[in-house]
Amino acid sequence: MAPNLTSETSDTVRKTLEYVRHHRLAKGDRLPSERNLSDRFGVTRSSVREALAVLDAMRITERKAKSGIFLRTSPEDGGLDSLVMQADLGVSFDAQVTRDAIEARIICEEQAFRLACQRRTEVDLAKLEGLLDTYAVLAANGRNMADEDVEFHLAVAAASQNRILVRTITPLMLMSTRGRRRYFESAELRQRSLDDHRAFFAAIEARDEATVVKLVHSHVHTAAADIQAMNEAAAEAQDAVTPDPHD
Amino acid sequence: MAPNLTSETSDTVRKTLEYVRHHRLAKGDRLPSERNLSDRFGVTRSSVREALAVLDAMRITERKAKSGIFLRTSPEDGGLDSLVMQADLGVSFDAQVTRDAIEARIICEEQAFRLACQRRTEVDLAKLEGLLDTYAVLAANGRNMADEDVEFHLAVAAASQNRILVRTITPLMLMSTRGRRRYFESAELRQRSLDDHRAFFAAIEARDEATVVKLVHSHVHTAAADIQAMNEAAAEAQDAVTPDPHD
DNA sequence: CCTACCAATCTGGCCCTACCAAGAAAAGGG
DNA sequence: CCCTTTTCTTGGTAGGGCCAGATTGGTAGG
Secondary structure (H helix, E strand, C coil): CCCCCCCHHHHHHHHHHHHHHHCCCCCCCCCCHHHHHHHCCCHHHHHHHEEEEEEHHHEEEHHHHEEEEECCCHHCCCCCHHHHHHHHCCCHHHHHHHHHHHHHHHHHHHHHHHHHHHCHHHHHHHHEEEEEEEEHHHHHCCCCCCCHHHHHHHHHHCCCCCCCHHHHHHHHHHHHHHHHHHCCHHHHHHHHHHHHHHHHHHHHHHHCCCHHHHHHHHHHHHHHHHHHHHHHHHHHHHHHCCCCCCC | CCCCCCHHHHHHHHHHHHHHHHHHCCCCCCCCCCHHHHHHHHCCCCHHHHHHHHHCCCCCCEEEEECCCEEECCCCHHHHHHHHHHHHHHCCHHHHHHHHHHHHHHHHHHHHHHHHHHHHCCHHHHHHHHHHHHHHHHHCCCCCCCCHHHHHHHHHHCCCCCHHHHHHHHHHHHCCCHHHHHCCCCHHHHHHHHHHHHHHHHHHHCCCHHHHHHHHHHHHHHHHHHHHHHHHHHCCCCCHHCCCCCC
C-alpha cells in the first residue's frame, strides 16, 4: 500500500509534476525535451523516459514522436490513479478535492454496500468476519489498522459482486492513505472504527439496506472529515517548509 | 482518446499482460526477470523497464529491488485506468466486467447528474448547449460522435461541481471506447443518442432530478447494452483469429 | 514583401553496454 | 545437519549511440 514506484522514477515523476505546476503549464502546453529534463533533474534519460511512460499511462502527458511532450490534462485532472500516485508521492490535495472525494466515496459505497446487502454470499460473510477478528485484535493491541480498514471496505464492496465498483472505490480510499494512517494513531478513533465496522457487518448479514446506507453516511462522513482535518493540518505544517526550487 | 503509450512500450505492456494470463500467474507470483523478459519479447531492457514502470503505477506489478518482479493483483483487478489501458491495447473484457461497468456507470452518473441538477451554473448550461449543437451537426453529417458523447457526459458530470466524480466516471466511459465507436456507426443510434442528450439537457436545465435519474437508467442501460452486444460480437470474431503464441 | 523550398537541428523511439549493491542461491566447512 | 561464505542473479542507474521524422530558420525565387 506504500509508494510503489522505484525511488528514482517516482522522484522524476514528482519533479515533472512540480515543473508543470511551477511553470503553470496548461493543457496542450509543451514540456521541455527528455534530454532537457534529464539534465535539469540530474538523472539519466532512461529514468525520465520511465517517468514519462507513467505520466503517459495516467493520461497526464502525451508524447508525440519526434515532436515533443505535451500536457494532456492538468495533473489535477488526470485519472484517479494519478491522484493516488500523487498522494503516494507526498502531494497534498486542496480541501475541495478532499471534499469531492468524500462525496464520491459516499455515493459509491452507499450503492455498493446496498448491493452487498442484496447479493452477499456466505463466503463473503465469512471473509468479513475474519477481517473483523483481525481488526479487533489490532485495535486491542493499539496497532495502526489503516490498511485493514481499506481491506474491510473493499471486502464489503466485493460482496456487491461488482468488481468494477470495487475498483472504483479503491482509488477513492487510497487517496487518503496518509490521512488514514494518522487517523488510526488515536485509540479513541480506532475503537470507533471497530464499532462502525461491526455495525456494518451486522447490517449486511441482516440484509438491512436502510441501516447500511445510514452507516455509510455517518461513518464515511465523520471518518473522512477527521482524516481531512488531519490532512489539512499536516499540509500546512508541510507547506511551511517546502522550498520549491527550480529556475 | 486513442492509445497513448508508444508502440513499443504498449506492445511490451500487452505482452507482459499476456504472459501473466497465459501462465496463469496469481497475486504474489513472480514474473521472469527484466533481462529474461527483454529477450523473451525481443526488446531491450529499457523498453521492458518502461512497461514495468507503467504496470507498477497501475498497481499491477511490484518491483522489489534485487529480488524480482511480483504480481500485485491480477490484471483484471488493477485500477480502472489499467482497464482503460487494456481496452486501448485491444484486450476485450468478458461479459461480466461489461455488465459491472454498466452498473457502476449508472450508479455514478445517476448521482452525478442528480447533483448537476442541483448545482449546475449558467456556464455549465452554456457549455452543454454548445456541445449539443456540435453533436447535432455531427449527427446530421453522419459522423462518428463517440468522443463527443464522452465529452457531453463528462460535461454533465462536471456540472455536479465534483471533479472527483468526473474522474470516477471517466474511466467507466473510456473502457468502452471501442464498442462506442461501433455504436455510432449506426444512423439510427446516432439519432437516438442525440435525442437522449437533448432530453438530458432539458432536464438539467429544469433541475428535474427525477427525470434525469430515469434518463440515466434508460440511456446508459440501452446504450451500454448495445455497446456490449457489439463488443461481444467483435470479441468472438477476434478470438477466432487470435493465435496466442508463447512457449 | 511574400512564398516556396531546403538543409541543419532538435526530438522522441530504441538499442546496447556497463557498473553497483543487495538479495538469493549454492558451495563449503564444521 | 546447520551455519558461514562465496558466487550468481536481480533490479537501479548511468551514459552513449543511431535512426528517422518533425521543426525551424534561412535562402532563393517570384
